[in-house]
Amino acid sequence: MVRSLHGGLAQVESVQSEACATCGARGACHAMGGEKTRLVTALNQAKAQVGDRVMISMPRNAVLGASFLVYLVPALGLILGASLGNSLAPGWGWEPQTGAVVFGLAGLLATWLMVSLLSKRLAKNKNFTVRIVRVLKKGATDAVDQCAAGL
Secondary structure (H helix, E strand, O other), X not given: OEEEEEOOEEEEEEEOOHHHHHOOOHHHHHHOOOOOEEEEEEEOOOOOOOOOEEEEEOOHHHHHHHHHHHHHHHHHHHXXXXXXXXXXXXXXXXXXXXXXXXXXXXXXXXXXHHHHHHHHHHHOOHXXXXXXXXXXXXXXXXXXXHHHHOO
């Protein structure tokens, strides 16, 4: 459901449903937080208005790339850092486990910073843009919406 409009963009509230179980993008949604409800900024191609129920879309390769970036890159940074620390630590007079922990955390932090910077650049790439592709219902409200609004 469209919650607000900002020029050509819209804030869309999405609610996790049974359809999410078979969606190829479910990994990216979990990366953004495991909540049942989340706000997504989407390009308003369908000219939706506040209160409209809409269908949003993102290319599958973008979802897979984002999932790889969010999950695997930091894990690789942690593992590579820990391995490097484990092997370098004795030469510096450290215990191998200490080197593994210090370098592992440093690798995790470095990859987290890299992912953060890269995600800002990718957000400007139109291949990674969430789009409103269709208005499903104009100005629809139901019991769930009324309950959420406190009516």
